[in-house]
Amino acid sequence: MAAARPLRGREPQLSRLTELLRSAATGRGGALRLLGGMGTGKTALLAAAREAATGFRVLSAPGVRAEHRLSLGALHRLLQPVGGLPQGAPTTDFALCRDVHDLVVRLAHPRPVLCLADDAQWWDETSLAALAFAARRLAEVPVAVVLAARPEVGTTGGADPTGGIPAYRLAPLGPEAGERMLRDALGAGLPPAVRTSLVELAAGIPGDLVELAGALTAEQAAGRAPLPATLPLAGPQRTAYRRCLACLSPRARHLVLLAACEPRLRETVLAGCPGIDPAARDEALASGLVQAEGDAVRAVSPVLRATLRAEAEAAELRHAHATLAGALGERGGVRAAWHRAAATAERDAGLGDALRAAEIAVPGLTPQQNRIALLVAGGETNREIARRLVISHRTVDHHLRNIFAKLGVRSRVRLAALLARQDC
Structure with a gap:
């Protein structure tokens, strides 16, 4: 499968997408899920699938957060190019799922169909359940369905509506793939030490890595000046992080900023932070801005840590530092001392x-x-x-x-x- 620029480190997923399309073209359809956080390459993989789907009718609909609770909103966007939802109001959930399946099957003649659902975590539950119902019943139909979502879909309560569909998690890029991506973007002239440092700053997140590379000055690219600590202000990755942070509840936002102020926020320390309850922790983890790692919570990457701090108000950062200083206590050593000073x-x-x-x-x-x-x-x-x-x-x-x-x-x-x- 070809793409405008090689998707480094995503060769297994590209191979699986190619296999899915080839199979669907011969009448043996199927579906898969691509799971990963912001900037991990989900949208790029969907674009590669679209480009490779020669001869397919392609239907696509990204999730829209503002319509997350609008029943059937996502299905309406997906099916609008072919006349919209089936006529008549189904009397049961099963009837709706059956009607969507039957419509997709009819659309697959005379040419196969590819359905792409990006940011599926923002699809409304009814639409996602109906598309997933159809996706699980494509073995003898020339239809391929690809859903891309953050890993938390279906984990915040109730059964996962996409359960049973094969899932492929997009892990951070390894050092070799990250450095190859930088060579693709900036050429071979970037010093090895600069490439290594950029990959470490981005923690292997492709979107962060590309934005960092694009923001380098000539001095930074030559290794003669310190690399940028934050993502560029107007870049799409930083904009996405900013919007995500703004949508969090006050307690979840506070937890995210605690992790932005403490490189590795141990659960024992977090337990001593007032106002942080399990619901706030779950919401913060579901945002994709922080992740659980053993006995701690941390920001996804060093550059995201600094970017979150840059996006926060000074007063709420001081509050986060004061909270951490109190939770660490006198035995917190230099970390407690630094947080007290920063508060x-x-x-x-x-x-x-x-x-x-x-x-x-x-x-x-x-x-x-x-x-x-x-x-x-x-x-x-x-x-x-x-x-x-x-x-x-x-x-x-x-x-x-x-x-x-x-x-x-x-x-x-x-x-x-x-x-x-x-x-x-």
Whole structure:
């Protein structure tokens, strides 16, 4: 299956889509689900399927959050090009499902049909159940159905309406696939260290990786300046994250910002944060902005952590830091000290005093470099650090280059990992 640009790391899914279309073209239809978070390549895979569906009638309908509770809204969009929903009001759910199945079967003559449902988590439940009913009954019909959704579909209560349809999860790209994607986008001239650092910042999320690469300055692309800490303000990925954050309930939003302020938010710490209940945790995880990892919750990628912080109001970030400082308590060491300092509205925020009180010092770094290293590890951008320490952005850049050189690291991610190993 061809695509405008190679979908690196998604070869197994492309192969399965090709197989599905070939089978449907010979009268043996079927369906599959593509499950992954924002930016993992679901929409790109659907576009590749559409491009490969030569000779097919293609029907598609992305989910629309505003119509999530509008019964039959998604089916109406899917079937509008062929006359809309079947005439007459079905008297039962089964009758509706049967009518949709029969309509799709009729449409498959004289040529096969491909149905694409993007962002299926925003399809209304009635539409999704009806399409899934049809999708499970295509063995002898020239119809292929592909649904793309976030992994949480069907997990927030009740049975999953798409259950029984084979599912393929889109994991983050590995280092090799991520670096190949960067070579496709920027050519072979990007230094290997820059490619590696970008993949680490994006944590293998293709959409984040592409936006980061597109935002590089010439100095950053050459490895002569620190890489951007956040996604570009007007990029589609950041816009999607912004909208998702804005739609969360206050408690779920607070939890997401707690994870944005604490690189690895342990469940034991989360349990000590007032106002965070199981419903807020489930909503935050379902948003795709954070994920569970062992005994902790964390933002999906380092660049998303910094981006979420940049999207938040200053007052709610201070509230998140204060909450974390209280939950960590006196035994929280440098993390508690840093959160206490970050919870104040004042510049510098007594950070130097807090670090000295916690007896924090990374060997080989000056006091100012210690402050900057810890702020970087805490997720702050260079501009945030400059404002906090009342120094210029260029001075932060200069210190950061020296910190990287002294500690033998090449990225903010590696610096944070090094400080974590030192219990900083």
